[in-house]
Amino acid sequence: MSRPKPSPSRRLSQEAPATAVRSGVSRPAMWRVMEIHKIIRAGRFPNCSTLAAEIEVTPKTVQRDISFMRDQLGMPLKYHALKHGYFYTQEVHEFPMLQLSRNDLVALFLARHALEPLRGTRLERMLTESFSKIAEACPGEVSIAWHELDEAFSVKASGVLPADVTLFGDLLDAVRACREVNFDYHKLTGSKPEQRTVHPYHVGQIEHGWYLFAYDPARRAVRTFALQRITNLSMLKTKFVRETGFNARDHLGGGFGVWSYDGDERRxxxxxxxxxxxxxxxxxxxxxxxxxxxxxxxxxxxxxxxxxxxxxxxxxxxxxxxxxxxxxxxxxxxxxxxxxxxxxxxxxxxxxxxx
Known part of the structure; x- marks a missing residue:
């Protein structure tokens, strides 16, 4: 039987120095258990010695992991006397620790729909990459029939307009890099847009809308800007020092929504x-x-x-x-x-x- 292709984590261990095992470097328990599970599921009838050599730990460690899988996780493990190795007495399709609850499925469904308004934008690609990294870090495979959840749940798309998402990437970069931004902003009470140069502090969603919290040097105060009323955004080379201790919740100051109040209005x-x-x-x-x-x-x-x-x-x-x-x-x-x-x-x- 041909040897299974090593997993990414296995390849990393193969590239490690030969002295790693001898120096007492430990393997994470979850990683060990999943490696043992994959080897046994492949039908190779490994024993403690061969598993220890395969995953670069001691036979005693493997024996403890085998006992944990059988006694605590309820895995159908048995030792084959003739083939001198472990095997599953029945097909194991899912690892017990990876079974998803109803709450997990709903959370995944909502996360999937949350990305829909961002489709095709840089922010969507960034979030997708993050989800992929999380998925790769999770052992095992999970498949979900999304159409079944679509029939059971629905989510009203709101909060992110197509006009908003084109700004997300640049604003996110500006906030993280502490770079000034310049844009045209149309106030609710204004007849036409006016140009603003500000220090972007935070981007948040409030009451189904996305807003930028930024310090406006011309007005010497932090102001709130609705993303859908921002146009012609450009990130400047000028850097700023973020106000220590700024908090978006504190900035709203107990208001009933996104409005912030200054002076007498703040009482x-x-x-x-x-x-x-x-x-x-x-x-x-x-x-x-x-x-x-x-x-x-x-x-x-x-x-x-x-x-x-x-x-x-x-x-x-x-x-x-x-x-x-x-x-x-x-x-x-x-x-x-x-x-x-x-x-x-x-x-x-x-x-x-x-x-």
């Missing part, structure tokens, strides 16, 4: 909102903010009070309005005023009937 607001009906149940089921607290005003949960400590009111105003008549602001007065002004602005003025 704390204790928000109280009353929800009823379906809105009460949906709001109570989710985590909207780290400081939130839910208090039932009716035992059945049909009426609740939502409370949170926020650093600004811009986004909470829009959130309250999204629930319509199912939400009533209890405080602070400033939030009540903002919501009332928005509701008044939404009213359609009466026009003379057209003839």
């Amino acid at each position: 704390k607001h204790e928000v109280h909102v009353r929800f009823e009906g379906y809105a009460a149940r949906v709001v109570a089921e989710r985590q909207w903010h780290p400081t939130q607290a839910i208090r039932k005003l009716k035992a059945d949960g049909s009426v609740i009070e939502f409370q949170a400590d926020l650093s600004g009111l811009e986004e909470i105003t829009r959130w309250v309005l999204s629930w319509g008549s199912k939400a009533k602001v209890l405080g602070p007065p400033e939030l009540m005023r903002r919501v009332a002004e928005e509701v008044d602005g939404m009213k359609v003025e009466n026009h003379p009937a057209r003839h």
Whole structure:
């Protein structure tokens, strides 16, 4: 019988100096067990001595590994008296330690779909290479019928637009290399894009969108930029020193979403909102903010009070309005005023009937 082609890890051991075994260099237990498994599965009837020579450890170590495989992992191992070697009494298709749980399968499925919006970009290639390295480091083989999972689960593609992904690679390089970037940015309230030169600190996903957190020297503050509103990005040769201790979560400062607040706007607001009906149940089921607290005003949960400590009111105003008549602001007065002004602005003025 021809000798099986050595695995990459085996080839590495063959290239090691001949003194490696004699000097007491140990082999990782998981690596040893998987090598023994592959040799026995090949039908070569190895014994402790031949296995020890094959994987470059002592026969006593092999004997302990064989006992572990048989007694702890439940492998169908048996010693053949005539052929003087070990064999499997039944076909072993999967190594026990590699069996995937339902949670593992769902995690793999979600990871697969997470890469879909990045297809064809440099970031997708980088992530694919990383997954490949992880797969190569895992012993054994795993195959998944993706179409079966597609029939059982679905994932709504959101958060990454085609316009976003073209920026990921360059921004990632700039963040890691501490290099300034220049781009045109169209603010929500602006009539046209304006040029910005910033120090990129962090790229993160918040509320289904991707954002760049960067220090803007012209404004002497860290600003948040939506990737879909960035155009004409270029990485400059100028390097910068990253602010020590910067944290994206701290930068958001307790806001309700991606907005960051400075000066007077950053003061704390204790928000109280009353929800009823379906809105009460949906709001109570989710985590909207780290400081939130839910208090039932009716035992059945049909009426609740939502409370949170926020650093600004811009986004909470829009959130309250999204629930319509199912939400009533209890405080602070400033939030009540903002919501009332928005509701008044939404009213359609009466026009003379057209003839």
